[in-house]
Amino acid sequence: MRFTPFVAMATLAASNYVAAESARYIVHFADQGAAHTARSASRTAVTARHAADTPRHLRSLAAGGEVFELTNDDASRLATLPGVTSVEEDVLLTPNTIVDSLWKRQWYMHDPKVGVDAEVAWKYTRGAGAVVAVLDTGITPHPEFDGQLLPGYDFISDAGAARDGDGRDADPTDMGNWSDPGECLSSLGKASTWHGTHMAGLIVARAGNRAGIIGLAPEAKLIPVRVLGRCGGRTSDVADAIVWASGGDVPGVPSLGKRVDVINLSMGTTGACHPALKRAIEQARSRGTVVVTSAGNDQKNVNTNTPANCPGVVAVAALGRSGAMASYSNFGRGVTLSAPGGNLGERGADDILSTWDIGKRGRERSVFGYRGGTSVASPQVAALVALMRSADPDIGVDEVTAQLVDNARPLPGPCPKGCGAGLMDAGATVDAVVEDRGRRRP
Template sequence: MKLLLTRTVLAATLFIPAFILQAEVDNYRLLLQRTDQVIVHFKEKPTEARALAFIKQGVTHGGYGVAAGKRQEVLEIGATLDIEDVKVLAEGLEDDPQVEFAEPDLLMQTMKVPNDPLYNEQWHYFEFKAGMNLPPAWDISVGSSKNVIAILDTGITEHSEISSRVLFGYDMIADPWMANDGDGVDNDPRDPGDSLQPGACGKSFGNPIPANVRKSSWHGTHVAGTIAANTNDNKGLSGVTWYDRVLIVRVLGRCGGYTSWIADGIRWAAGLPVYGLPINPNPANVINLSLGGTSLVCSQTYQDAIDEVVAAGVTVVVAAGNEQRNVALTTPANCKNVITVGAINRSGNRSWYSNYGTGIDIMAPGGETHFPGNGILSLYNSGLKSPLAESRKELQGTSMAAPHISGLIALSYEVNPNLTPAERKKILKETARPFASDSNCSTFRCGAGIADAGSFLRAVQNTQ
């Protein structure tokens, strides 16, 4: 006869050792949620009659073993129950004098880990101190080709590790010199390079910008790689999403890009009408803005565009900026209805360059490159001025932190497409991993905590 446990049983209290954070326990639960068996360890040399009598009390014998000279039985419950309920049952079995201890027979599973050879160098995906805890999240969702993340940036270069996932959007740069491609607005968002000579961008407050020769940044390619580099293909590195597509909207050229171009890009990416342009046939679920500039307030142009796309169900993710100052001085990071992302380093502290303040919503890996292996590894190009061969490189910045969040938010659209951007932001902050007690971050300076992909997607899953 099998023992059937009714749903009136009380949940057991889970004891969490002081050195284990609640977030770790929550992530572990993702894989250990239910079981239909209990392991019972008898005390040494139980009488055969008493052991058999115990088994006949109402459970089914499922196995036999010996551990440290003691009998071990596997008992089938007769129903698949939550772990906390099975713990209550096991504690009841321990009341028998023949039993030394009883515990749930936990069902173990593998966690999805990409087979890409450089994945182990992408600490920002899996290390506990500062990583995104992506493996348990990937057990819930690896994304879908139906989902689209728009990257408003410098455009993209050809790269075999992402080319199959790219949707070519638009080049919004109206100035031919800044575009560096011989024309203005067009439907070719490829990155021709943004290298500069000293003083090329004029003067600001009497100082040439930039002070030195700058090589092409290939910024958009790097951002795109974090979001959507081909994953689990036994080649190169991994992206946050395994199947989502990236829509490339070029808004930054030599010396940057104007607010008007970026606002048009935001609307166009979301499938909203923009004068003179065709409607985007692949509207985005998520828009990544790894860009910004100095402003005491969010401009009305930015805010109107952001509000319009958010009302359409699109989540906007913005880099906090790298000026080591209060994020309130950087836009569009200081706009409303966006997710503003600051950067942490590999030790889980705020990266030295990252902006800070109460305007930060969440922290994500941005790295620091002064020590090899501590930056964010993603796709790149070997060209100094114009594109040459595809490559990979470590960079640092809140620009590198934001795409981690954009990719994670995109995964949440596959898990639950019905949440609003505000609801996704709320859950992201509620499931954040707390800062360590010795961290240079606090909720006042660095937002809700470090983004935890596993906890976030589990919570999104539970809202259905």
């Protein structure tokens, strides 16, 4: 006797009045006719028993296959029957579990009140295809950067500030920006900050490698550009680096050939927007590169701090752990929006955890460390821009700013002096970008 799926279904139905463990299975049949009869048989069986127990046909799949609710025993038996080519469990897929061991300490990513809602954004993208340039002290080797970096450049033209023995070169390794007592306007001297390494981790620290943290755009690529050395960096070097990273030509430096999506400038000084910076930023914007910068840590109006006061930048103020404006942050109408910056206090855990090096002068060993300030707020917005460009590569510079502003969350704490549109919201912003893309290109 030819055992058809119809008979199989009827047999299974009749034998299963005893409740058993049931689950959803995707059953593939040898042909459409067999599938049809199996569907009919299961429907009949269910109707006859006025019950929802097995076998119950749920739906047909677009790519072939029928979804049934079956007991585990029936599923095994069904798989052996002629006319049935395969039976697979309709397993539940879950979002990738976060295994990076310091994730819980990354409150700025997931705190329901003051976090940036990274996981909602990651439902759409983790930044694949987007490129971020971080103009900073350079970069140090760190396991969180394996496979995450593209070749960068060292724009420090003064060998003494660069500490690498020459002027501009193709190696953006951070040689340390420590200073001796009496140097760099500091009577005590300072340890190296590994500032660029900390910024880079917030953007592209690897996801899923168990160790450490996750950047907000872990599938984006980062170009480390060194502009800050001993005692800081020159406007002329920063301006050239902005032009270069946005795909422009800088004499004596091999062209990048294309623009990056976003430049992060976690730096500043008191004064008006310098004409050289203003022109470089204008050029970058005209080529499609978004320029994100920290508002500054002077407790002053942001219009006193440059490049945050340059036209066209996204200026980022910092919120403390409570969600109120951080005590050190600059503020005012020139702030575009805010991001978590931590308290810059004694309790490290209230600051922003990222990649670091343990060396006090030269680099020694890769570690993780907490740092606060508008410096750490800015790269989170830059990483969000990378997610936005990954979700919609065609989104324009001004549209990026508009979406950041429109989708910022109301401030979770007070900021009477002006923190811009609110707290950056990665989830809501990427969601809006995806929706907008759908409207433009249905």
